[in-house]
Amino acid sequence: xxxxxxxxxxxxxxxxxxxxxxxxxxxxxxxxxxxxxxxxxxxxxxxxxxxxxxxxxxxxxxxxxxxxxxxxxxxxxxxxxxxxxxxxxxxxxxxxxxxxxxxxxxxxxxxxxxxxxxxxxxxxxxxxxxxxxxxxxxxxxxxxxxxxxxxxxxxxxxxxxxxxxxxxxxxxxxxxxxxxxxxxxxxxxxxxxxxxxxxxxxxxxxxxxxxxxxxxxxxxxxxxxxxxxxxxxxxxxxxxxxxxxxxxxxxxxxxxxxxxxxxxxxxxxxxxxxxxxxxxxxxxxxxxxxxxxxxxxxxxxxxxxxxxxxxxxxxxxxxxxxxxxxxxxxxxxxxxxxxxxxxxxxxxxxxxxxxxxxxxxxxxxxxxxx
Amino acid sequence: xxxxxxxxxxxxxxxxxxxxxxxxxxxxxxxxxxxxxxxxxxxxxxxxxxxxxxxxxxxxxxxxxxxxxxxxxxxxxxxxxxxxxxxxxxxxxxxxxxxxxxxxxxxxxxxxxxxxxxxxxxxxxxxxxxxxxxxxxxxxxxxxxxxxxxxxxxxxxxxxxxxxxxxxxxxxxxxxxxxxxxxxxxxxxxxxxxxxxxxxxxxxxxxxxxxxxxxxxxxxxxxxxxxxxxxxxxxxxxxxxxxxxxxxxxxxxxxxxxxxxxxxxxxxxxxxxxxxxxxxxxxxxxxxxxxxxxxxxxxxxxxxxxxxxxxxxxxxxxxxxxxxxxxxxxxxxxxxxxxxxxxxxxxxxxxxxxxxxxxxxxxxxxxxxxxxxxxxxxxxxxxxxxxxxxxxxxxxxxxxxxxxxxxxxxxxxxxxxxxxxxxxxxxxxxxxxxx
Numbered sequence: 001x002x003x004x005x006x007x008x009x010x011x012x013x014x015x016x017x018x019x020x021x022x023x024x025x026x027x028x029x030x031x032x033x034x035x036x037x038x039x040x041x042x043x044x045x046x047x048x049x050x051x052x053x054x055x056x057x058x059x060x061x062x063x064x065x066x067x068x069x070x071x072x073x074x075x076x077x078x079x080x081x082x083x084x085x086x087x088x089x090x091x092x093x094x095x096x097x098x099x100x101x102x103x104x105x106x107x108x109x110x111x112x113x114x115x116x117x118x119x120x121x122x123x124x125x126x127x128x129x130x131x132x133x134x135x136x137x138x139x140x141x142x143x144x145x146x147x148x149x150x151x152x153x154x155x156x157x158x159x160x161x162x163x164x165x166x167x168x169x170x171x172x173x174x175x176x177x178x179x180x181x182x183x184x185x186x187x188x189x190x191x192x193x194x195x196x197x198x199x200x201x202x203x204x205x206x207x208x209x210x211x212x213x214x215x216x217x218x219x220x221x222x223x224x225x226x227x228x229x230x231x232x233x234x235x236x237x238x239x240x241x242x243x244x245x246x247x248x249x250x251x252x253x254x255x256x257x258x259x260x261x262x263x264x265x266x267x268x269x270x271x272x273x274x275x276x277x278x279x280x281x282x283x284x285x286x287x288x289x290x291x292x293x294x295x296x297x298x299x300x301x302x303x304x305x306x307x308x309x310x311x312x313x314x315x316x317x318x319x320x321x322x323x324x325x326x327x328x329x330x331x332x333x334x335x336x337x338x339x340x341x342x343x344x345x346x347x348x349x350x351x352x353x354x355x356x357x358x359x360x361x362x363x364x365x366x367x368x369x370x
Numbered sequence: 371x372x373x374x375x376x377x378x379x380x381x382x383x384x385x386x387x388x389x390x391x392x393x394x395x396x397x398x399x400x401x402x403x404x405x406x407x408x409x410x411x412x413x414x415x416x417x418x419x420x421x422x423x424x425x426x427x428x429x430x431x432x433x434x435x436x437x438x439x440x441x442x443x444x445x446x447x448x449x450x451x452x453x454x455x456x457x458x459x460x461x462x463x464x465x466x467x468x469x470x471x472x473x474x475x476x477x478x479x480x481x482x483x484x485x486x487x488x489x490x491x492x493x494x495x496x497x498x499x500x501x502x503x504x505x506x507x508x509x510x511x512x513x514x515x516x517x518x519x520x521x522x523x524x525x526x527x528x529x530x531x532x533x534x535x536x537x538x539x540x541x542x543x544x545x546x547x548x549x550x551x552x553x554x555x556x557x558x559x560x561x562x563x564x565x566x567x568x569x570x571x572x573x574x575x576x577x578x579x580x581x582x583x584x585x586x587x588x589x590x591x592x593x594x595x596x597x598x599x600x601x602x603x604x605x606x607x608x609x610x611x612x613x614x615x616x617x618x619x620x621x622x623x624x625x626x627x628x629x630x631x632x633x634x635x636x637x638x639x640x641x642x643x644x645x646x647x648x649x650x651x652x653x654x655x656x657x658x659x660x661x662x663x664x665x666x667x668x669x670x671x672x673x674x675x676x677x678x679x680x681x682x683x684x685x686x687x688x689x690x691x692x693x694x695x696x697x698x699x700x701x702x703x704x705x706x707x708x709x710x711x712x713x714x715x716x717x718x719x720x721x722x723x724x725x726x727x728x729x730x731x732x733x734x735x736x737x738x739x740x741x742x743x744x745x746x747x748x749x750x751x752x753x754x755x756x757x758x759x760x761x762x763x764x765x766x767x768x769x770x771x772x773x774x775x776x777x778x779x780x781x782x783x784x785x786x787x788x789x790x791x792x793x794x795x796x797x798x799x800x801x802x803x804x805x
Contacts (some may be wrong), residue, residue, distance in 0.1 A: 217558065217566070217570075219556070220556035222558075249719075250720075250721070251721065251722055252762070253721075254719075254720075344768075347708055348770040351708050352706070352770050352771075352777070352778030353777050354773050355706070356775055356776075356778070359554060359557045359558075361706065
């Protein structure tokens with residue numbers, strides 16, 4: 001290098017250093033002078049592991065209950081034979097409702113063992129509206145290979161349609177339910193759900209609960225990320241959109257009550273309020289809940305806001321507790337709009353603030369850079 | 371940066387030919403690696419053929435995918451062939467131009483997939499068309515011709531500006547005083563033992579932030595200086611390897627590892643190449659296009675000026691992102707958002723728009739945090755709904771965005787009819803003040 005150029009370069013370097021040192025010093029002194037907003041506590045004694053142990057226990061408890069209810073449903077269905085009467089039909093309906101309500105506390109847990117062949121098990125338990133004509137055909141043909149059917153032909157909605165709409169769907173009315181092929185299909189549908197529930201439960205109990213508890217941190221795929229994403233999804237998609245906004249006609253030219261949950265049994269409100277109660281309990285109950293974790297992260301105000309928003313939604317639900325949900329959807333009742341609005345206000349709190357505070361991400365996609 | 375410092379004493383027209391010819395080969399290999407990886411990951415199908423709608427760059431709305439998926443695959447294949455052409459050095463300028471056109475074409479299809487390093491490859495590919503990088507190392511030909519050593523400078527400036535600007539962009543309060551967004555990203559390693567705990571700590575976030583900033587700002591100056599060059603390059607290797615391990619940033623680190631090699635003097639390239647292959651100097655100059663230097667100068671000037679267009683917009687660059695892209699603002703922010711559109715119909719009803727009906731998860735993620743995406747999406751949805759028979763009065767957005775770990779704020783004024791707003795370079799008045 002020629003001396004002149006060397007000299008020039010040294011000067012350039014010196015200037016860069018000077019500039020950088022000065023800006024650094026200025027920057028640091030500026031940051032010291034500035035009154036910093038109240039620092040959030042970033043570390044606390046809270047144990048993620050204990051939280052996951054508790055949530056794992058909740059999963060096991062909820063799926064056990066669902067399993068019990070499906071057992072009862074199965075015996076009620078078996079009892080339709082040899083002779084079908086008003087009482088065993090009523091019992092069957094009753095057991096179906098109970099099982100569906102038990103499921104409302106399980107839909108959230110569709111990750112880990114809840115993912116069957118890469119798809120959430122919930123798809124095959126609760127896809128509605130059900131495909132009425134195909135469900136009817138399957139029943140008449142006595143299909144037993146339930147796995148070969150599409151998700152819109154199986155699960156609770158298919159059962160509900162068969163059991164509640166039998167009167168009008170089949171030529172022999174509700175008596176058809178004890179007809180050999182239809183009865184066989186009914187039992188196959190229930191049996192398949194029982195099987196999946198037991199598999200899921202076994203996997204949680206035998207191994208997954210342990211690895212779930214130890215999978216701490218905030219990375220994609222960590223237990224916190226799985227739980228938080230599943231919780232937000234259960235609230236946003238299943239409760240707000242599928243149970244409310246779709247049947248209320250938010251996405252269509254008019255109300256579509258037939259797309260609501262428990263449409264044939266007219267049990268929509270109970271199902272809705274049960275899922276809501278389950279979400280609220282998931283968030284806030286117990287000393288190792290999301291609520292407790294947020295408080296420990298120094299987000300007491302956020303926790304209060306979320307709790308308050310749960311209460312607001314609850315009041316709106318109370319206001320329609322005596323009503324038939326389908327009628328409200330058809331009438332485009334203002335109370336539904338208010339209920340949806342209150343649900344809407346929850347989204348930024350959960351999907352934005354809570355997810356941020358936890359430090360997890362809401363969606364993950366493979367990427368090629370920034 | 372003084373241009374004359376980028377030309378080292380001892381470099382001559384022969385050694386420069388060695389440098390650019392070898393760089394051509396590395397560039398083609400890198401392009402091949404990136405393209406084949408893209409194909410192997412199934413991204414043609416997932417990113418191009420899958421979505422029913424593509425977000426367009428302003429001014430490039432006319433760049434469309436062909437109807438037939440086979441033509442898409444064929445075009446991608448031709449792009450790979452053009453890289454082989456560049457690699458071989460035969461009819462070099464034709465293949466280099468074809469590669470630039472096809473690579474940029476695929477880039478322009480959907481701005482959802484915007485990446486700084488894709489843009490970098492586009493610029494470099496354009497520059498490569500106009501430098502005589504086929505003076506030597508041409509397949510089946512042992513001759514090496516001469517080229518004007520100035521050509522090397524253009525490439526050095528293009529690479530140097532990327533580092534320097536990436537460093538300048540890091541001089542912002544989130545990066546320097548909050549260690550954001552690195553703090554959020556590093557936190558993900560929380561559970562990986564003691565090393566993870568360290569990475570997730572504030573100390574690590576600040577260390578990485580400052581190290582990254584200082585590195586980007588200074589590495590070029592140390593690469594220019596003969597006494598520090600080797601060390602600076604080793605530091606660059608460590609830096610890029612670390613980012614490749616820690617963050618999902620694909621091929622970017624490898625692109626820069628190769629690009630930074632141009633700061634080694636051409637006579638050193640020549641020395642290395644001579645050990646590998648014996649070439650015969652022909653003594654004549656490689657023919658070059660007359661417009662070459664003019665085009666190269668234009669590229670470099672735009673490359674230097676274009677990133678500064680952000681000064682023409684109101685403050686809150688990270689929030690409104692007008693003037694954010696094409697500026698070497700790499701890994702500067704973590705935005706997460708939730709955006710939903712509402713269509714208000716003529717009959718007084720409203721219609722909520724379900725994003726998953728129109729967009730892929732990745733498109734939805736990008737749309738949710740970037741105002742120009744939201745605007746384009748609103749116009750698209752309106753057309754879709756009208757084709758379904760809906761009569762639409764207006765479309766509004768409920769957009770909540772969290773920037774670098776802050777609480778979510780409303781990003782789009784929710785009373786503004788987006789259908790009445792136009793895409794363009796003018797400042798968008800319907801974006802809220804940055805939090």
